[in-house]
Amino acid sequence: MKRLINFTPARIWRIGLALLPFAVIILIYISASDARLAENPQDKLLPSFTQMGDAIQRLAFEPSKRSGDYLFWQDTLSSLRRLGLGMVIAASLGMLFGLMTGALPVLNASFAPLLTVVSLVPPMALLPVLFIVFGLGEVSKVALIAIGVTPFIARDIQKRTLEIPREQLVKAQTLGANSGQIILRVLIPQLLPRLIDAVRLSLGSAWLFLIAAEAIASTDGLGYRVFLVRRYLSMDVILPYVAWITLLAFIIDYLLAQLSRFAFPWHAQQEGKS
Amino acid sequence: MIEINNVWKRFGDNVILENISATVKEGEFITLVGASGCGKSTFLKMLLGTDSASQGSILLDGKPIPSEPDAERGVVFQQYSVFPHLNVLENVVIAREFEKTKLGFLWGAAKKAAREEAAALLDVVGLAHMKNRYPDELSGGMRQRLAIAQALILKPRILLLDEPFGALDPGIRADMHELVLDLWRKHKLTVFMVTHDLKEGFHLGTRLWVFDKRRVDAQAPNAYGASITYDLPVGVCEQEILDEIDESLATKNQAEQV
Known part of the structure; x- marks a missing residue:
């Protein structure tokens, strides 16, 4: 018998072991739901999968009686647009600040302490300010995501920039490069995969900001919907929505990982080595 | 081509290099050896322009050597090059x-x-x-070969090698020596190579500099810095001298480890 730390399951077993906890959770849910519904068919707390399917069928494939929209897709689209816009802004600003403070000691001296302080401000506490300044429309929601995520990305990129071995910068100089060329040809290409990593890591908090902003002031969006139907205890809508948000988060993360692998093959090799 | 006049390097109270003077002609291949931490890499950095002397001057063609790396001086580091x-x-x-x-x-x-x-x-x-x-x-x-090719494409006059083969196997190291000597002859470079491997210094290039402390104060080991204790033409000198250097550096290394 091998030591436990050396015991690695074969591939087929690994897939089975990975699926097992999901199956167990679903089974527990189904039996609990069945038990409650058997006692009280009106129970709303643990809806059956059929009920959830009906709710989603209604929201996704039948036009809303009030507006004529397909609410599920409308919500998804609005939320993804806000999330995407917020992340694009955050990634661009974060890259800019991080790169500049990391690459140029002069800017580091003047902006790095500011960046540290700003990153400690809780973004959620700024939400009222954003609502006051930008109104209750789209801008304040996108701004919350951007403001919440930018400092994280900026600090991460700054750190990564400083981690690039000094030798490479000296080498570039001995090849006659000036500061601009070093930034364009040596630093930015090496930081792009790290930017993708930073975006992947910060997507969790971006979703948090998005849903919070939508819950407080919005007329559509995934976060808006779950908080709206909470009033009617509509677990049959909330649970599929949460699952859908999770799936979206997973897909986005997966796509970013694939993008990084195909666009920056050298990065994957480096990761593999270290 | 290069003139080094009374160069000192200090970090606070620690004297790293003391009073180094030398003249280097175009096309020389100089190997710098010495115990680890003796300041030979610091000296190379001064030639490269990433570090500067606390006192004294290094002149390139009669002018102070630029205090920033440039395309005149190629470099190969031990890694990350x-x-x-x-x-x-x-x-x-x-x-x-x-x-x-x-x-x-x-x-x-x-x-x-x-x-x-x-x-x-x-x-x-x-x-x-x-x-x-x-x-x-x-x-x-292969990575070091690449670093060398990269350093040579702009045809620098001076090539600085900072323990370039320190991390390589002995067999590969011998191949690399061949390559460097070959390129040095072909491109008429002036080469400075730092190494902690004395044997490398004994048979590479034209001139061997040994960095060592002339004076040692046991109470304050950092009060005196290293200078060039031997400046020998390679291939001409006696085996005995090389053994002597070997001996003196070896005892120094042991003393440090204790």
């Missing part, structure tokens, strides 16, 4: 791109010419078959 995000060919081409364009990107025919030139150079260092690989796929020896 190549760009991990560029493949082998691009790693060499990039030097021409830095040289010829403002933003560092070449296009079309100019790019093609630069690629051909780089490919020819890679052929010389024996990396022709690895052109499309990334540095992380190469062995340590």
Whole structure:
């Protein structure tokens, strides 16, 4: 018998072991739901999968009686647009600040302490300010995501920039490069995969900001919907929505990982080595 | 070509180098040896321009040596010398791109010419078959060959090598010695090579500098710095002297370890 730390399951077993906890959770849910519904068919707390399917069928494939929209897709689209816009802004600003403070000691001296302080401000506490300044429309929601995520990305990129071995910068100089060329040809290409990593890591908090902003002031969006139907205890809508948000988060993360692998093959090799 | 006049280097109270003076002619191949931490790398950094002397001057063609690295002085470090995000060919081409364009990107025919030139150079260092690989796929020896090719494409007058083969196997190291000597002769370079391997210093190049402390105060080991204790032409001197140096450095190394 091998030591436990050396015991690695074969591939087929690994897939089975990975699926097992999901199956167990679903089974527990189904039996609990069945038990409650058997006692009280009106129970709303643990809806059956059929009920959830009906709710989603209604929201996704039948036009809303009030507006004529397909609410599920409308919500998804609005939320993804806000999330995407917020992340694009955050990634661009974060890259800019991080790169500049990391690459140029002069800017580091003047902006790095500011960046540290700003990153400690809780973004959620700024939400009222954003609502006051930008109104209750789209801008304040996108701004919350951007403001919440930018400092994280900026600090991460700054750190990564400083981690690039000094030798490479000296080498570039001995090849006659000036500061601009070093930034364009040596630093930015090496930081792009790290930017993708930073975006992947910060997507969790971006979703948090998005849903919070939508819950407080919005007329559509995934976060808006779950908080709206909470009033009617509509677990049959909330649970599929949460699952859908999770799936979206997973897909986005997966796509970013694939993008990084195909666009920056050298990065994957480096990761593999270290 | 290079004149070193009474150079001192201090970090606070610690004297690293004391009163180094020497003259180097164009085309010399100088090997710098010494115990670890004796300041030979610091000296190389001064030649490179990333570090400056606390006192004294280093003159290149009668003018103070630029205090920033430039294309006149190529360099190969022990590691991290190549760009991990560029493949082998691009790693060499990039030097021409830095040289010829403002933003560092070449296009079309100019790019093609630069690629051909780089490919020819890679052929010389024996990396022709690895052109499309990334540095992380190469062995340590290949990476150093790449770093050398990269340093040479702009034809620098001075080549600085900071323990370039320190991390390589002895067999590969011998191949690399051949390569460096060959390139040095062909390109008429002035080479400074730092090494902690005395044998490397004994048979490479034309001149051997041994960095060591002339005076040692047991109560304050950092009160005195190292200077060039031996300045020998390589290949001419007696085996006895080399043994003597070997001995003195070996005891110093042991003393440090204790």
